[in-house]
Amino acid sequence: MSDDTEMVQRGLGILTATLSWESDDPAATQMFKESLKALVRVDDAVSVSFSGSSPEQVAVLREILPQVVTQVIEALAPDYTRLVLGMAAGFKTVADAYQRDVPDADIQGILQAAALNLAKGE
Known part of the structure; x- marks a missing residue:
């Protein structure tokens, strides 16, 4: 599964x-928040290439880059x-409202069907 599809x-x-x-x-609110924490992911793998820099500059950038990325x-x-909370509340x-209008919905x-169709489309 691609990263885009996984997200x-x-x-x-x-x-x-x-x-x-x-x-x-x-x-229920606490359970929802825990679900969000489990479902939302931030990748640790960030790849950056440097060009036109001296080896010393590259070394300094490689040293400070993880801290900069973390702060961002x-x-x-x-x-x-x-x-995400706003979208979820909406x-x-x-x-x-749909459940009230169509109780058997x-x-x-x-x-689940949307998730399965997405997985098939890969």
């Missing part, structure tokens, strides 16, 4: 976890988390 699959996993999230239930990720993570609202089944 889309993780997105579907987040939506599936959202279905059981009840914002007024602290235990930490700076972006709160916004990314809020974005999805939950739509899914709840199998929303989890729809998400």
